[in-house]
Amino acid sequence: MHHHKRLSRLSRLTSTAVAAAAVATALPIALAPGAYADEPIAPELTVSELSGNQLRPGEVRTDSVTLTNNGTAATDGVTFRLRLTRGLAFTEPVDGCTYSTVGDKIKQALCELDVGIAPGESYTVPVTYKVLKTALMEVVEYGTGRTGEAPGEGYDEAHRRLALNTDSSxxxxxxxxxxxxxxxxxxxxxxxxxxxxxxxxxxxxxxxxxxxxxxxxxxxxxxxxxxxxxxxxxxxxxxxxxxxxxxxxxxxxxxxxxxxxxxxxxxxxxxxxxxxxxxxxxxxxxxxxxxxxxxxxxxxxxxxxxxxxxx
CATH class of the missing domain: 2.60.40.1510 (ntegrin, alpha v. Chain A, domain 3)
Structure with missing residues (x-):
């Protein structure tokens, strides 16, 4: 009977030791700096906002936006997209940009920027367009994808939509x-x-x-x-x-x-x-x-x- 109690006690001690060892092994993993290694190494772009000033028929609006990389890796080039409703138009063609018409007569420029934006760095993109005589209620869409790829159809901090009114009737x-x-x-x-x-x-x-x-x-x-x-x-x-x-x-x-x-x-x-x-x-x-x-x-x-x- 005494022998049986000794075995039970030994079994309990062994179980406690195993559990303590498991905790000791788990703690360094949970607290180690390597815990953040699961986060992707990738660019994380944002684009600044265009001017929302009222448009004037006949003017050429010359503006620019800033792409900023808040991520952990540099971009491998950037695809920047600009879309204009039909009361607006592109001016001189820009090298590296492909022009087309999409959707409901929306004019599009898809521009391949050969630029590596390092983490914490920014890059300025000029945005120039003409305001036509027929302009009234217009929309400009501009930006890129979060890692520098072509943007989708939604809007976020890397791809924005701006509605503009015109001094017209x-x-x-x-x-x-x-x-x-x-x-x-x-x-x-x-x-x-x-x-x-x-x-x-x-x-x-x-x-x-x-x-x-x-x-x-x-x-x-x-x-x-x-x-x-x-x-x-x-x-x-x-x-x-x-x-x-x-x-x-x-x-x-x-x-x-x-x-x-x-x-x-x-x-x-x-x-x-x-x-x-x-x-x-x-x-x-x-x-x-x-x-x-x-x-x-x-x-x-x-x-x-x-x-x-x-x-």
Whole structure:
């Protein structure tokens, strides 16, 4: 019996010694400076911000940004990308840059910089572009990937997006229509919205886009409406296109109006059987929420009539 107790005690001592040894072995590993060896040895680039000053049509904007390496290794060259919306343009071609058009008429320069930016060092990249006469609401995208490769489509400290307004305007114009028909008959009216410039219109910062608000003439019913025309409630569209509503808001799916572009919407109206007098409804160049755009400084041509001659 005594012998058995001695074995048990020895077993307990051995277990304790093994556990202590395991802790002693583990502690130096956990506390050693080598614990940071798992971190990748790589560049970690950031790009400074471009000037956000208001653009002026016709100017050449000359700016620059600074690439800084906050990583643990030098870059093996850097791919720098610059993208401009259609109211902006590149000036003289730069050696090492490839130019193309991507997405929605976006101009792109992809520039291979043969530069090794060491950890803690910086490198300045010139950014030059021209502001066209049609400029209004523009976007500049610029930068690189975190290790110097071409950037993806998202934005971070190495690849930035800058929205810029232009000291300019765009003139929305509403055009109505007139038609003649008999009580109980159908007529087609085609009101439209036009951009007389000088700026092209694409709102990149809001969903408040140019649109034509159409009030259906009293004594008539909209029996066929384009898919681009949605029923309008108190302050915005209420659902998909369908006939029978008193008011519609019409706009193209690309939410864009080039200078001189006309967007027209054909609507079939049925004149009430009991209607004897002429009637009309108003169309208005506005936004899809019926908020008058701030860039439209001439409001004198924003409204027009849909006139129905009942015979």
């Amino acid at each position: 765009a003139d929305l114009v509403a055009t109505g229509d007139e038609a003649a028909g008999k009580p109980g008959g159908k007529v087609v009216v085609t009101p439209s919205i036009r951009n007389d410039g000088p700026g092209w219109i694409q709102n990149n910062e809001s969903d408040d886009h140019p649109a034509l608000l159409v009030n259906i003439p009293k004594g008539t019913t909209a029996v066929e409406v384009p898919e681009e025309c949605k029923p309008f409630g108190i302050d915005g569209p209420t659902g998909p296109s369908e006939p029978g509503h008193p008011k519609y808001v019409c706009q193209e799916d690309d939410y864009t109006l080039e200078v001189g572009e006309i967007e027209a919407f054909a609507i079939v109206l049925k004149i009430d059987k009991g209607r004897r007098a002429d009637t009309s409804g108003e169309v208005k160049a506005t936004s899809n929420y019926d908020i008058e755009p701030v860039y439209d400084t001439d409001k004198s041509n924003n409204k027009a009539a849909l006139s129905i001659d009942v015979r």
